[in-house]
Amino acid sequence: LILMSQAPADIAINARWIAPVEGPRLLEHHSLVIRGEQIVDLLPTTKLADRWQAKQTLRLPQHLLIPGFVNAHAHAAMVLMRGLADDLPLMDWLEKHIWPAESRHVSEAFVQDGVSLACAGMITSGTTCFADMYFFPHQTAKAASQAGVRACLFSPLLDFPSAMAQNSDDYIAHALRLSDDWQHDPLIQVGFGPHAPYTVSDDPLKRIVTLAAELDCGIMMHVHETADEVRKAEQQGERPLARLKRLGLLGPRLLAVHMTQVSDDEVRLLADTGTRVVHCPESNLKLASGFCPVERLRRAGVSVALGTDGAASNNDLDMLGEMRTASLLAKGVAGDACALPADAALTMATLGGAKALGMEEFIGSLKVGKLADITAVDLGAINTQPIYDPISQLVYAAGRHQVSHVWVNGRPLLSGGRLTTLNPDDLLQRSQRWATLLGAPS
Numbered sequence: 001l002i003l004m005s006q007a008p009a010d011i012a013i014n015a016r017w018i019a020p021v022e023g024p025r026l027l028e029h030h031s032l033v034i035r036g037e038q039i040v041d042l043l044p045t046t047k048l049a050d051r052w053q054a055k056q057t058l059r060l061p062q063h064l065l066i067p068g069f070v071n072a073h074a075h076a077a078m079v080l081m082r083g084l085a086d087d088l089p090l091m092d093w094l095e096k097h098i099w100p101a102e103s104r105h106v107s108e109a110f111v112q113d114g115v116s117l118a119c120a121g122m123i124t125s126g127t128t129c130f131a132d133m134y135f136f137p138h139q140t141a142k143a144a145s146q147a148g149v150r151a152c153l154f155s156p157l158l159d160f161p162s163a164m165a166q167n168s169d170d171y172i173a174h175a176l177r178l179s180d181d182w183q184h185d186p187l188i189q190v191g192f193g194p195h196a197p198y199t200v201s202d203d204p205l206k207r208i209v210t211l212a213a214e215l216d217c218g219i220m221m222h223v224h225e226t227a228d229e230v231r232k233a234e235q236q237g238e239r240p241l242a243r244l245k246r247l248g249l250l251g252p253r254l255l256a257v258h259m260t261q262v263s264d265d266e267v268r269l270l271a272d273t274g275t276r277v278v279h280c281p282e283s284n285l286k287l288a289s290g291f292c293p294v295e296r297l298r299r300a301g302v303s304v305a306l307g308t309d310g311a312a313s314n315n316d317l318d319m320l321g322e323m324r325t326a327s328l329l330a331k332g333v334a335g336d337a338c339a340l341p342a343d344a345a346l347t348m349a350t351l352g353g354a355k356a357l358g359m360e361e362f363i364g365s366l367k368v369g370k371l372a373d374i375t376a377v378d379l380g381a382i383n384t385q386p387i388y389d390p391i392s393q394l395v396y397a398a399g400r401h402q403v404s405h406v407w408v409n410g411r412p413l414l415s416g417g418r419l420t421t422l423n424p425d426d427l428l429q430r431s432q433r434w435a436t437l438l439g440a441p442s
């Protein structure tokens with residue numbers, strides 16, 4: 001029976017709490033209604049039956065609904081190198097371990113299997129969108145799209161050859177093909193991913209500035225990751241950020257990843273140009289790269305998003321954990337216990353990522369009209385009791401095993417803790433095969 005006043009919907013989620021991130025801070029005993037790909041209502045559960053006739057009603061009596069996490073910097077396929085080389089500084093880790101392993105093993109098949117495994121790990125920990133920078137981005141697009149996860153792929157570019165391309169023209173051609181091939185896909189966005197100031201020369205960077213403006217897409221680059229990087233560039237006459245400014249890269253299109261070394265002038269420069277910063281606290285800690293001054297950046301009005309970086313330097317793709325680390329580290333670095341409070345950490349991990357990727361109109365908060373990219377966290381577990389404030393429990397106490405449901409574009413990807421688009425047994429077999437190959441003596 002459909003009452004005259006009722007409108008049809010696909011899913012109604014009756015949640016104990018909802019943290020929409022935009023609008024009201026916290027809703028209690030509310031329902032979120034999904035029709036097709038969109039959130040069409042947020043209303044008190046007692047009013048649900050007056051307005052909506054949903055095909056499916058899901059009761060989540062001890063859960064918190066949040067916008068799905070946006071992981072603003074990853075190298076998803078690198079999950080297959082998780083634990084391959086630990087406890088090393090960045091350049092040793094890259095030059096002696098990661099780059100040699102990549103030159104021997106990275107292929108389309110490696111990326112396909114790695115990204116599928118990464119997507120399983122991201123879905124089960126509540127991530128609905130990730131920004132990626134890695135070889136063979138076509139395969140990343142394919143694997144993410146098959147898993148149903150939203151992805152923004154920054155097509156890589158380096159001065160040196162790889163299994164994917166011979167030179168910068170070749171890398172750029174790849175990026176343009178990627179953009180052509182995926183431009184109509186509802187889950188995939190494309191941008192340029194010049195690796196770092198020390199691996200990409202001026203000419204390709206200038207070309208990227210022009211092309212990114214033509215295609216209206218973003219540019220992601222590791223910038224000021226370590227003090228050593230900045231010092232070496234200074235010896236050649238210019239800090240990396242100054243060089244990027246000279247080349248026209250600074251602006252809202254640029255996602256500057258890491259930024260552990262930032263002078264006061266550079267904070268102002270980032271704020272004035274609208275350049276976005278992606279903070280990857282666990283990777284920076286693990287490689288002892290330094291500390292991004294998140295609170296200083298935030299107070300200056302710089303937009304900061306949160307990323308895990310690759311699982312080879314983290315070693316997981318867990319945004320819940322990353323959010324907690326970011327909040328705790330910000331307090332330590334600022335010498336201020338009020339720095340990056342729980343609400344701000346949640347915003348950084350959701351809407352902050354959406355803004356960095358230019359997708360805040362569509363995702364990043366639970367708002368009527370936005371796409372239904374949603375994560376449910378079961379706060380009924382022992383380790384998140386008692387509950388004075390669910391957002392505090394989420395940021396400071398909850399673990400990823402408490403993520404129970406995930407939707408992207410209104411489609412369930414995790415239901416009661418079970419993956420719906422990926423087969424864990426198959427993923428485990430594939431990852432074992434790669435471990436045997438990569439772990440074998442070269």
Ligand SMILES: [Zn+2]
Pocket residue numbers: 073074075222257309310
């Ligand atoms: Zn990275």
